[in-house]
Amino acid sequence: MFFRIVNRVEEAIISLLLVAMTLLVFWEVILRFGFSTGVSWGQEATLHLSAWFVLFGASYGLKVGAHIGVDAFLRLFAPLGQRLLTGVALILSLAYCGLFIYGSWVYLAKMHMIGIELEDIPVPAWLAHGILLVGFVFLGIRLLELFWRVIVGRATGFAMVDEAKESMQLADELRAESAPAATDGGAR
Amino acid sequence: MTTAVLFLLLFGCMLLGMPIAIALGFSSIVTILLFSSDSLASVALKLFEAVSAHYTLLAIPFFILSSQFLSTGGVAKRLIRFAVDVVGHIKGGLAMASVLACMLFAAVSGSSPATVAAIGTIVIAGMVRSGYPKAFAAGVIANAGTLGILIPPSIVMLVYAAATEVSAARMFMAGFIPGIMMGGLLMLAIYVVARIKQLPSQPWPGLREVMSAGFSASGGILLIVIVLGSIYGGIASPTEAAAVSAVYAFLVSVIGYRDMGPLKATPWRKTGEGAAAMLVRNGWQVPLAIMRSVGDDEVRKTVLDGAKVSIMLLFIIANAMLFAHVLTTERIPHQIAETIVAYGMEPWMFLIVVNLLLLAAGNFMEPSAILLIMAPILFPIATQLGIDPIHLGIIMVVNMEIGMLTPPVGLNLFVTSGITGESMGWVIRAVLPWMLLLLVFLLLITYVPQISLFLPEYLDKLQGYR
Amino acid sequence: DDPVVIKFSHVVAENTPKGQMANRFKELVAEKTGGAVVVEVYPNSQLFGDDKVLEAMLLGDVQMAAPALSKFSRYTDVLALYDLPFLFQDLDAVDRFQQSEQGQAMLDSISRKGLIGLGYLHNGMKQLSSSKPLRTPEDAAGLKFRIMSSEVLEAQFKAVDAAPLKKPFSEVFTLLQTRAIDGQENTWSNIYSKKFFEVQPYITESNHGLLDYMVVTSKEFWMGLPDEQRAQVNAALREALDFGNQIARDKAIEDKGLIAESGRSEILELTPEQRAQWVEAMKPVWKKFEKEIGADLIDAAYAANTTDNQVASATDGQ
Numbered sequence: 006m007f008f009r010i011v012n013r014v015e016e017a018i019i020s021l022l023l024v025a026m027t028l029l030v031f032w033e034v035i036l037r038f039g040f041s042t043g044v045s046w047g048q049e050a051t052l053h054l055s056a057w058f059v060l061f062g063a064s065y066g067l068k069v070g071a072h073i074g075v076d077a078f079l080r081l082f083a084p085l086g087q088r089l090l091t092g093v094a095l096i097l098s099l100a101y102c103g104l105f106i107y108g109s110w111v112y113l114a115k116m117h118m119i120g121i122e123l124e125d126i127p128v129p130a131w132l133a134h135g136i137l138l139v140g141f142v143f144l145g146i147r148l149l150e151l152f153w154r155v156i157v158g159r160a161t162g163f164a165m166v167d168e169a170k171e172s173m174q175l176a177d178e179l180r181a182e183s184a185p186a187a188t189d190g191g192a193r
Numbered sequence: 194m195t196t197a198v199l200f201l202l203l204f205g206c207m208l209l210g211m212p213i214a215i216a217l218g219f220s221s222i223v224t225i226l227l228f229s230s231d232s233l234a235s236v237a238l239k240l241f242e243a244v245s246a247h248y249t250l251l252a253i254p255f256f257i258l259s260s261q262f263l264s265t266g267g268v269a270k271r272l273i274r275f276a277v278d279v280v281g282h283i284k285g286g287l288a289m290a291s292v293l294a295c296m297l298f299a300a301v302s303g304s305s306p307a308t309v310a311a312i313g314t315i316v317i318a319g320m321v322r323s324g325y326p327k328a329f330a331a332g333v334i335a336n337a338g339t340l341g342i343l344i345p346p347s348i349v350m351l352v353y354a355a356a357t358e359v360s361a362a363r364m365f366m367a368g369f370i371p372g373i374m375m376g377g378l379l380m381l382a383i384y385v386v387a388r389i390k391q392l393p394s395q396p397w398p399g400l401r402e403v404m405s406a407g408f409s410a411s412g413g414i415l416l417i418v419i420v421l422g423s424i425y426g427g428i429a430s431p432t433e434a435a436a437v438s439a440v441y442a443f444l445v446s447v448i449g450y451r452d453m454g455p456l457k458a459t460p461w462r463k464t465g466e467g468a469a470a471m472l473v474r475n476g477w478q479v480p481l482a483i484m485r486s487v488g489d490d491e492v493r494k495t496v497l498d499g500a501k502v503s504i505m506l507l508f509i510i511a512n513a514m515l516f517a518h519v520l521t522t523e524r525i526p527h528q529i530a531e532t533i534v535a536y537g538m539e540p541w542m543f544l545i546v547v548n549l550l551l552l553a554a555g556n557f558m559e560p561s562a563i564l565l566i567m568a569p570i571l572f573p574i575a576t577q578l579g580i581d582p583i584h585l586g587i588i589m590v591v592n593m594e595i596g597m598l599t600p601p602v603g604l605n606l607f608v609t610s611g612i613t614g615e616s617m618g619w620v621i622r623a624v625l626p627w628m629l630l631l632l633v634f635l636l637l638i639t640y641v642p643q644i645s646l647f648l649p650e651y652l653d654k655l656q657g658y659r
Numbered sequence: 660d661d662p663v664v665i666k667f668s669h670v671v672a673e674n675t676p677k678g679q680m681a682n683r684f685k686e687l688v689a690e691k692t693g694g695a696v697v698v699e700v701y702p703n704s705q706l707f708g709d710d711k712v713l714e715a716m717l718l719g720d721v722q723m724a725a726p727a728l729s730k731f732s733r734y735t736d737v738l739a740l741y742d743l744p745f746l747f748q749d750l751d752a753v754d755r756f757q758q759s760e761q762g763q764a765m766l767d768s769i770s771r772k773g774l775i776g777l778g779y780l781h782n783g784m785k786q787l788s789s790s791k792p793l794r795t796p797e798d799a800a801g802l803k804f805r806i807m808s809s810e811v812l813e814a815q816f817k818a819v820d821a822a823p824l825k826k827p828f829s830e831v832f833t834l835l836q837t838r839a840i841d842g843q844e845n846t847w848s849n850i851y852s853k854k855f856f857e858v859q860p861y862i863t864e865s866n867h868g869l870l871d872y873m874v875v876t877s878k879e880f881w882m883g884l885p886d887e888q889r890a891q892v893n894a895a896l897r898e899a900l901d902f903g904n905q906i907a908r909d910k911a912i913e914d915k916g917l918i919a920e921s922g923r924s925e926i927l928e929l930t931p932e933q934r935a936q937w938v939e940a941m942k943p944v945w946k947k948f949e950k951e952i953g954a955d956l957i958d959a960a961y962a963a964n965t966t967d968n969q970v971a972s973a974t975d976g977q
């Protein structure tokens with residue numbers, strides 16, 4: 006139950022960020038083209054929304070297997086071998102995360118100390134850039150979770166998404182829809 | 194030494210099955226720790242800059258979102274109907290129509306596998322029913338689908354523009370003629386084969402049906418006008434046009450075609466409904482439906498799917514920028530360029546090397562990742578050799594198209610195998626003869642830069658400058 | 660001993676005045692310190708863009724940079740002075756003020772944030788370019804102008820009823836070319852090197868504003884240098900800045916000539932009456948920012964326009 010809620014909240018935040026930045030840019034075009042005016046904080050806001058979107062979404066992407074990678078080599082091994090190699094990859098990934106968490110912390114602490122704000126939006130820089138730390142902490146948690154599943158044998162790899170498989174899903178949907186329509190020859 | 198460590202780490206991590214984004218970031222940060230005095234804090238800052246300082250890159254999530262709505266929203270079906278009506282009556286017409294449909298879909302979508310899936314699913318079955326050999330149908334579609342990244346808009350071109358700072362709008366313009374040319378080449382080849390093999394043609398449907406199909410497809414075709422029109426007609430930059438296109442794609446599929454969302458079962462006009470009643474009913478239903486979309490499962494899933502793909506790509510790009518940062522500060526492209534220039538390598542020889550390198554990489558990696566790793570290396574060398582950056586970009590895109598058709602990692606192969614239910618080996622054999630055509634096309638593109646450069650330069654001249 | 664390394668990060672090409680100044684600085688430092696201090700120049704935003712370079716400097720990963728004066732708005736209010744329209748009538752006036760006591764004191768305005776300004780570098784006086792001929796302020800009404808992020812510049816265009824739009828520099832050419840935006844303000848050398856003149860049929864020689872850079876370093880780094888080296892580096896910088904400023908002046912004249920020669924845009928000169936109208940329309944902006952910048956500072960800067968007010972050539976910064 007708890008995890009279902011976390012999941013829904015995560016999905017809602019990610020979708021909201023994407024929709025917000027799309028609509029903001031769209032709105033700026035309407036304002037400029039239709040009313041010869043702009044949003045003075047628009048550009049900075051869009052860019053920061055995109056930063057939040059990517060950094061917050063990275064860990065969600067790991068959970069749902071949205072990141073792409075090459076698993077051809079891994080597949081040459083038996084499941085135990087795959088789990089071992091994935092374990093190594095996970096340790097290195099955790100190191101990556103740890104280095105970034107440390108770096109972000111130092112960076113944000115410095116920004117906090119100096120006390121500067123963003124250029125067009127009166128928000129402290131450390132707060133607006135804080136997603137660096139949040140994002141990498143979340144990513145680290147997800148990596149640990151995956152590590153645990155590899156140890157107990159419930160996963161053998163990063164379970165990356167296949168863009169091809171994804172497109173296939175779309176193909177299946179289309180086929181299901183068009184099955185009756187396509188009987189009269191060709192695609193009409 | 195630095196170079197060796199950087200690339201060994203990258204390839205090692207990738208072999209272990211690490212997500213490409215993390216592999217890029219990890220190899221960069223370790224190389225920085227080992228060989229440079231930069232602090233981890235500034236590496237974190239650099240990553241934040243990578244995700245927050247490139248306005249052009251925002252076009253990527255917007256175009257992905259728009260593609261997502263178009264692929265699930267039945268636009269493909271209407272484009273196919275229109276294409277079949279227009280060229281179906283020629284010998285081999287259904288196959289040609291499939292290519293045309295792929296070209297049209299490519300002009301609204303930025304991705305190749307999406308083009309194959311959206312068009313291929315319907316037309317391969319249709320061609321087989323009309324008496325085409327299945328391998329013929331599959332081969333044509335897998336190849337024509339690669340046009341998704343050559344005909345603008347194109348995600349891969351945006352990635353190239355971001356990696357090299359050439360104008361995305363010029364890249365889009367440059368892809369236009371090559372895209373139409375490759376589509377034309379495919380159609381020509383189909384016509385020749387159809388003559389020899391006596392392949393069937395469709396009956397001419399009559400002008401009325403063509404018009405009706407054209408009207409039905411106009412919701413999709415209009416998007417081409419909106420995207421390219423707003424970029425070149427002075428309303429918006431590519432990033433902004435992408436946002437407009439995402440909003441438009443949502444409106445077309447949810448309000449216009451009603452293939453998804455809250456109005457799915459509600460037609461524009463109910464049978465026996467008067468015009469006034471229809472206007473009044475839609476007058477309140479449409480705004481209500483736009484608001485209700487927020488809670489609609491299909492719409493939400495479409496947005497979330499778009500978000501997933503965008504996050505994956507943008508996270509790779511951010512880490513790849515870190516990687517490029519290491520490359521430039523270690524002056525690696527410089528060194529390679531100096532070696533090449535010292536060898537006295539001519540531009541044409543360099544271009545052979547570029548093609549071989551990219552074709553090899555295309556066997557194993559996904560296009561955006563290849564571009565992000567290779568562009569920062571190849572771009573400065575090409576500049577030194579006097580090769581136009583836009584021309585280099587188109588060469589890279591065409592190489593990426595071929596990469597989608599070569600095993601073991603070939604996105605279009607996977608999708609085609611999925612659609613047809615045939616083995617990878619079967620698909621590879623089906624695709625091969627058409628891919629040879631694509632290789633010839635690559636040679637043309639490589640050594641006749643005017644194909645890529647004519648349109649952007651002509652447009653410049655038209656507006657009175659160089 | 661390992662040499663002290665100064666990473667000099669900038670965002671423009673090596674053949675620009677700033678790029679040449681940086682490279683000259685590198686040579687001079689090598690000369691004066693006998694190799695004890697090494698300058699590494701990173702052009703073209705290779706290290707960081709202008710928005711993030713100061714943060715990187717505070718982290719100790721970049722030692723010197725030269726962002727545009729408008730880029731310091733997050734660190735101090737007073738440097739907004741240099742964005743005020745029609746404050747200086749020419750670069751000579753700018754020089755007189757910058758070398759004055761008040762001008763030099765402004766270099767220290769960011770020290771509370773851990774940064775130190777070492778000197779000013781010119782790009783030049785800004786001109787107005789547009790798709791329509793701009794002779795009087797009324798001509799600009801309703802038009803869309805691209806600005807860099809600055810409240811003063813925003814107010815400046817609003818003062819003539821034009822619409823200021825913040826857009827990244829990388830998108831400006833396309834937006835001007837397609838007429839999505841009507842105009843922009845920039846120096847002759849930027850209008851030429853960024854090819855804006857090819858897509859803007861009219862350029863009004865307004866000299867209405869200033870585009871200058873400030874060479875900055877971090878306090879921590881600067882104070883950490885031994886006195887002798889600091890003096891040597893500072894002397895090298897003075898020389899390099901003189902060199903760069905001369906190039907900037909020459910380049911403005913040269914590039915204006917090249918633009919005129921190209922015939923792609925018409926250069927409009929303002930009559931004294933027309934100029935007076937622009938000044939009248941835009942001058943209220945001064946009042947608006949008087950509190951943040953300081954009225955006496957604005958007065959001092961304005962006074963630099965008349966030569967009799969000239970302050971004896973300033974002491975060398977530090």
Ligand code: NA
Binds near residue numbers: 298304340
């Ligand atoms: Na496309």
Ligand code: NA
Binds near residue numbers: 595596599600602
């Ligand atoms: Na491949």
